Amino acid sequence: MTCTQQQLDDVLESLIALTDAATPAVQSDLLARLVLALAAEVDDAARLQAAIASVARSAGRSLQPTLP
Incomplete structure (x- = not known):
């Protein structure tokens, strides 16, 4: 699914409100x-993990598991 810039802006506004x-x-x-x-x-767990890893990398964070 491709999102328009307006749709992405709307999502960001929703996240801020949340x-x-x-x-x-x-x-x-x-x-x-x-x-x-x-x-x-x-x-799609693989895509979700890739997205989380991408955000972590861009924030300079490592993904260390915290659950046993």
Whole structure:
């Protein structure tokens, strides 16, 4: 699916509204739940992991597992 710039802008505005004024812990929870909801919709774990890795790389972060 290809998105227009306007659609991407709308998504960004929705993400900002979702996390606006939330504490960092609530923001983390909301974003984690969003990623899981998107994963269910995309139904392609490899693409989802690649997207997460791409964002992590661009932020200079490594993906160290935290769950046992």
